[in-house]
Amino acid sequence: MVEKTDTGSWALRDLAVIWHPYTQALTAPPPIPIVRGEGAYLYGASGEAYLDAISSWWVNLHGHTHPMIARAIADQAKTLEHVLFGGCTHPQAILFAERLLALLPGYSKVFYSDNGSTAIEIALKMVFQTSDKGLLSFEGAYHGDTFGAMAAVGKTHFNRPFWPYLFPVDSIPPPEPGCEEASWAAFEKALQSDRIGAFIFEPLIQGSGGMRLHSGEVLARMIHACRERGILTIADEVMTAFGRTGPLFACSRLGIWPDLLCLSKGITGGFLPLGATVVKESIFNAFLSPDPARALLHGHSYMANPLACAAANANLDLLLRPECEEARQRIERSHQRAKSKWAGHPKLRRVDVLGTIFALEYRVEDASYFNPLKRRLADLFLQRGILVRPLGNVLYLLPPYCIQDDELERIYAVIQETLN
Ligand SMILES: Cc1ncc(COP(=O)(O)O)c(C=O)c1O
Known part of the structure; x- marks a missing residue:
């Protein structure tokens, strides 16, 4: 049981024991203790209300503590809280994968994980295990903080301490307004090098890179060009999926669906961590072999957690309502x-x-x-x-x-x- 304490005391106790992300502890203000959430609001220990204008790092879709998602998790917790996903499965994971695939044309398998960075890592492993060529990405991109996800964006001020440990990638400017032609020219040049096996991008908007928009038309042309040359395409929809850009998936605005799609953030409506890498049949088939060592040797303890999948199903129920x-x-x-x-x-x-x-x-x-x-x-x-x-x-x-x-x-x- 968490005892009642005022906002200031919580902040001091936090500072004594916790290391926060993206925070220079020497100069940062103390964190804001939050004890409750409801709808668009978060509440401090002394009752102060904060309007959450950023959906708590872009995960919360329908408001905090939405009763439908809370109930789905509570019901699931009384039935099955967790089971390993290696060699076992469960109804909530199957149901969510079936529903997701019904919304995504041309895809056939869902590989679960537990956050956006791991959804990206998995996509990269799927690509690199079947191709010895390199990766093309957009400058200014952000795909997560694990090593593969960091490497995917090239060398930036974010990942500077780790430069010696990142694999090399080719990066081109995204087709931002006024730069479409330069971006296309750089893209064609990169493809001519014959070094590229896969192209990764955040469709339509780069999030952490500064909420920068780029041309969907040029991006669609790039995906077509990749397809013609047998280069795989990976859409990082970690931020954009589940309605953020209007339609359920940003890629639906492109008129062409990439080979791999990475999802997380809004997937459970902001309740529990879950990631998914959704792929086309050809990607899955490339791993089929009598040799067990050629399987995708990757997994996480909490992947496809039943509580998270129950939340994802309830979240999808809400998302598919016309009111949403x-x-x-x-x-x-x-x-x-x-x-x-x-x-x-x-x-x-x-x-x-x-x-x-x-x-x-x-x-x-x-x-x-x-x-x-x-x-x-x-x-x-x-x-x-x-x-x-x-x-x-x-x-x-x-x-x-x-x-x-x-x-x-x-x-x-x-x-x-x-x-x-
Ligand atoms: C586009 C994109 N990809 C990947 C990630 C990484 O997700 P996570 O923070 O869940 O690891 C983020 C997080 O902000 C993101 O915006």
């Missing part, structure tokens, strides 16, 4: 109205909207993840009771789909304050 699609469209309309108000503003380099994602880049001299503006912005929003986590000078909103128009207006009003 309407909510996503309403959020997009609201973002578009805000965008039209600020487009061309002298203090802004860009304002972008893609589905439920809203991104705004402030004009600064050193445009990077480490720009101190992020702290000032986060502090101001926090004072107004709103939780955001800017990427350097890029402020973004990725709200849960249950957020209401007046709550979005509250957030836009603070953005306006930053511009005044």
Whole structure:
């Protein structure tokens, strides 16, 4: 039983025993203790409310503690909490895989894991075990923090301490507005090298790289070109899937489905960790052999955990309701109205909207993840009771789909304050 303690005491106790991610402990403010969540809000120990404008690192889709998902997990916990997935299976994992494949044309197998980075690692192993060629990726991408996922993006300021340990990749600029031709030219040149066995990308928008949009048309041409040359394509939909960009999957906007699809984050509606690497039949078949050593020798203790799969099934029930699609469209309309108000503003380099994602880049001299503006912005929003986590000078909103128009207006009003 967690005893009642005020917000300040929790923060001090945390600092004594916990090492937090992406945090320079010497200079960072103490963490915000959260003891409860409901709908679009998180609550501190003393009852203070924070509007979660970023869905708690983009995972929460329908609001915190949604009763349908909570009930599905509780029911499952009374039936089967966990079973190893090597040599065993269970109904929730089978049901979710069947439902996922019914939504994804041309795919035939789901390989489960337990987070976005592992979904990527698995895709990379699937590719590298069957090809001795290298990887092509977009500059500015982010695919996770494990070694393969780090290597996939090339050498960046994020992974600098690990450069000597990362395998080499070819990186090309993404087809961002105004750079489509340069991106295509770099793509063609990379393919001519005959070094490329697979191409990995975040479809339509690079998330951690600064919520940067690129052309779906050019990306689709790249996927077609890869297919013609037998190069495998891997879509990292860890952020974009489950309605974030409007439709259930960002790839459905491309008109062509890549060979491998990596999923996580919103997959359980933000309740429990789960990852999935979804593949076409040909990928699966390449591992079939009388030799047991040619199987994909990869697994995780908690992969396909029954509680997580039960959450994923309940999450999908909610996602497939027409009200959910309407909510996503309403959020997009609201973002578009805000965008039209600020487009061309002298203090802004860009304002972008893609589905439920809203991104705004402030004009600064050193445009990077480490720009101190992020702290000032986060502090101001926090004072107004709103939780955001800017990427350097890029402020973004990725709200849960249950957020209401007046709550979005509250957030836009603070953005306006930053511009005044
Ligand atoms: C596009 C993308 N891929 C992979 C990951 C890694 O996911 P996880 O943090 O669950 O390991 C992230 C996380 O932000 C992501 O945005």
